[in-house]
Amino acid sequence: MKIIIMGPPGAGKGTQAEFLVKEMKIPHISTGDMFRKAVKEGTSMGLEAKRYMELGQLVPDHVTVGIVKERLSEADCSESFLLDGFPRTVSQADSLEKILESIDVGLDSVINIVVNREGLMKRLTGRRVCKSCGATYHVLYNPSKDGDKCQECGAELYQRSDDTEETVTNRLDVYEQQTAALVEYYEGKGLLHHVVGDLSVMEVNKEILKVLGSV
Numbered sequence: 109m110k111i112i113i114m115g116p117p118g119a120g121k122g123t124q125a126e127f128l129v130k131e132m133k134i135p136h137i138s139t140g141d142m143f144r145k146a147v148k149e150g151t152s153m154g155l156e157a158k159r160y161m162e163l164g165q166l167v168p169d170h171v172t173v174g175i176v177k178e179r180l181s182e183a184d185c186s187e188s189f190l191l192d193g194f195p196r197t198v199s200q201a202d203s204l205e206k207i208l209e210s211i212d213v214g215l216d217s218v219i220n221i222v223v224n225r226e227g228l229m230k231r232l233t234g235r236r237v238c239k240s241c242g243a244t245y246h247v248l249y250n251p252s253k254d255g256d257k258c259q260e261c262g263a264e265l266y267q268r269s270d271d272t273e274e275t276v277t278n279r280l281d282v283y284e285q286q287t288a289a290l291v292e293y294y295e296g297k298g299l300l301h302h303v304v305g306d307l308s309v310m311e312v313n314k315e316i317l318k319v320l321g322s323v
C-alpha cells in the first residue's frame with residue numbers, strides 16, 4: 109500500500125507513522141528525519157537544510173524532491189511506502205506525481221490528520237525525541253515510562269531545536285500558507301481521508317487503520 113500521511117506540524121504524523129510501519133511492515137519515508145540525519149552527519153545537504161529548518165521554513169524543492177526521488181527508486185519502495193512530511197507544497201505534489209508515474213506506481217490513500225492550532229503549539233513545545241531510535245514522546249500527553257530516557261531503547265531524550273515557541277509559530281504559518289492547499293489538491297484526486305487528531309494516540313491509530321482497511 110502507498111500512503112501519504114499529512115497534517116500540520118504536531119498533528120501526530122510521526123507518532124502514527126511509527127505504529128503504521130510496524131503494523132504494516134512498510135518503509136517509512138520522513139523528509140524531516142532524512143534532513144535531521146544529514147544535519148547530524150554534517151553533509152553538504154545537511155548544512156543547506158539546517159539554515160531553513162532553524163527558521164521553520166521549507167527546505168527548497170530542488171533539495172527535497174531530489175532526496176525523495178532517490179529514496180522512492182530503491183527496491184523496498186516498489187510495493188509500498190508511507191510518506192510522512194512530503195509533499196508540503198503543491199509543486200512538491202506535482203513532482204511526486206511525475207516521480208510515481210516514472211516508476212509506474214499509484215497512490216492508494218492520503219490521510220489528513222486534523223488538529224486545532226492551539227493544540228498544536230502545546231504538542232510541539234512539549235515534544236521529546238529519542239536521540240538513538242527516534243521514538244517520539246510528550247512531557248504531558250505521552251511521557252516515557254523511564255522519565256528522561258527512552259522506554260524503547262534506554263537512550264537519552266532531547267528537545268528538537270525547532271520546537272521552540274518562536275519557530276513553531278513560523279512553522280504553523282508556513283503550513284497555512286504553503287501546505288494547507290494540498291487538502292484540496294488530494295480531495296480533487298479522490299484520495300483524501302480526514303481523521304480527527306484530537307483523540308488519544310490509540311484512538312487516532314484505530315481510525316487510520318479503519319480508513320486504510322476500506323481503500
Ligand code: ADP
Pocket residue numbers: 115116117118119120121122123124231232234235236244245246247249250305306307308309310312
Ligand atoms: P508530527 O510528526 O505531525 O509533527 P508528532 O507525531 O511528532 O507530530 O507529535 C507531536 C507531539 O504531540 C509529540 O510530542 C507527540 O508525543 C504528541 N502527540 C502525538 N499524537 C498525540 C495525540 N493523539 N494526543 C496527544 N499528544 C499527541
Ligand code: ADP
Pocket residue numbers: 116117118121122139140141143160161162164165166167168172192193194195196200270279
Ligand atoms: P514536523 O514533524 O513538526 O511536521 P518535520 O520533521 O516533518 O516536522 O520537518 C522539520 C523541518 O524539515 C521542516 O520545518 C522543514 O524545514 C524541513 N522539511 C521537512 N519536510 C520538508 C518538505 N517536504 N519540504 C521542505 N522542507 C521540509
Ligand code: ZN
Pocket residue numbers: 238239240241242243258259260261262263
Ligand atoms: Zn529510543
